Amino acid sequence: MSLLLQYGIIVSAWILSLLMILVIPRQKRRLAMVAFLFKQYITCIFGHIVVELQLLAYPVREFAEVNRTSFAYEYMAFPMTCAVFNAYYPSHRSGWIQFGYYVIFTTVLIIGEVLLQQYTDLIRYVHWNWFWSWATIFLTFLMTRAFCVIYFGTMRGARYI
Template identity: 35%
Template sequence: MERAILWVLFFIGIVLLFFSLRKPPIKDWILIFLLNAYLSAFIGHIVVKEKMLKYPVRFLSEYFDESIVYEYLLFPVVCIYFYQTTYHSRYISIVFQCVLYTAGLTVIEVVLEKYTDLISYETWTWMHTFISTFIVMIVVRIAVDIINRLGKE
């Protein structure tokens, strides 16, 4: 059952990625995707190595201890949509939307942790997920804004 869920999530991620890259500025979307994947993989690797959580069923399990579907595809794609929906927003709206996106991802993770073998919390909690997801999304949002401002100078 877990493998089927992984394949469905992978397919959803690919479809969402395709649709997220259909409108300009594509360079921003790719930059967001890559920055988010880098940060989430970096944090995910540390968390798994410290045995705070584990992924009993995952793609390429002989090569990766982390969830590559989430860290390299789903979370970066969600971050693209977050940036797109906050592209012209004010700071308070950006923070509010980030809380909403983060809450949605956290709820999905908690449900998957409770009812599947895709993720297993050891010392990790939903609050760790919420805080780390929020921080990564805000950091990526700020970094891309800074890069764009510097590029205009």
């Protein structure tokens, strides 16, 4: 795949991530912002650990001189998806529906990652596979949701969850 097309995918990821702001309901924007920032924080840590241990590589990336991770994925696309995840989380539904919500969001992200891994140079599995990505994404969704519940649960009268 040409380098120009791969950078086009990166730009598209930025544009789609920014457009996701439009689907977040006004009353859930504070929750979405907290989820976005927390997800950026933990994704930054996990992303750097995985890259430094040479489990994953991002051969084509923005800011290549500064950062060996994918800036678009780690700092925008993934956190924005988590913001939408939390804004629409089915907190008043059964545990199975909530679990399915985690599984669906995680699986959709992994399908996209696997396609990028197979057909582009945007991500390369070195000592990694799709299952490890699935597990870490699931875990970070879970951690972010727990953080939001605790954060907003400690605020008196908060109705964001």
